[in-house]
């Protein structure tokens with residue numbers, strides 16, 4: 001635990017030093033930007049596609065007609081899911097930099113976007129704890145941080161809801177991106193388990209992830225939480241693939 005913290009500390013220090021020598025750039029297109037507080041240039045901001053209207057009541061998918069293909073094809077065990085943006089440029093590049101290149105500023109950007117969701121009040125006021133989809137400890141050590149945890153912790157502070165990690169990832173599952181739907185499910189079976197002393201009985205839980213692709217990952221974590229007695233699971237993600 002200490003090791004992870006100090007690694008992150010050094011990573012942050014190096015990023016701060018980096019900023020002294022390199023002016024801030026847009027984390028999607030690399031164009032120079034004026035403020036270190038921004039993560040996107042004004043052109044990229046114009047391209048953002050927040051999901052604020054016409055989405056599935058249950059899973060949050062942007063909808064073209066009245067039936068949700070995701071909900072009819074999947075057996076989602078979470079109660080509700082919402083995403084801040086459609087997973088396309090510039091959000092795709094921003095998340096990539098956030099995940100793999102140790103740019104941590106997007107955590108604030110995405111938590112802010114989640115707090116601006118049309119139904120944000122519902123999440124801010126009715127839940128007992130916030131958690132994030134866990135990374136396997138080996139993956140986390142390699143990366144130095146869990147990007148979803150960073151978003152979740154910011155939400156926890158802003159909404160004044162305790163952050164906890166009741167679920168552990170036991171298998172260092174390979175990247176999901178090259179797998180089809182069935183392979184994804186098999187890949188994740190038993191990857192997540194409740195921690196020994198975790199107690200989620202009767203709790204209403206917000207589960208945070210970076211991208212909702214097919215929903216398999218968040219669904220598996222939701223299953224673990226529900227089987228352990230959680231009364232409600234709401235999934236909040238930075239982006240939603242379509």
Ligand SMILES: [Zn+2]
Nearest residue numbers: 026029041044
């Ligand atoms: Zn840009």
Ligand SMILES: [Zn+2]
Nearest residue numbers: 056059068071
């Ligand atoms: Zn749906």
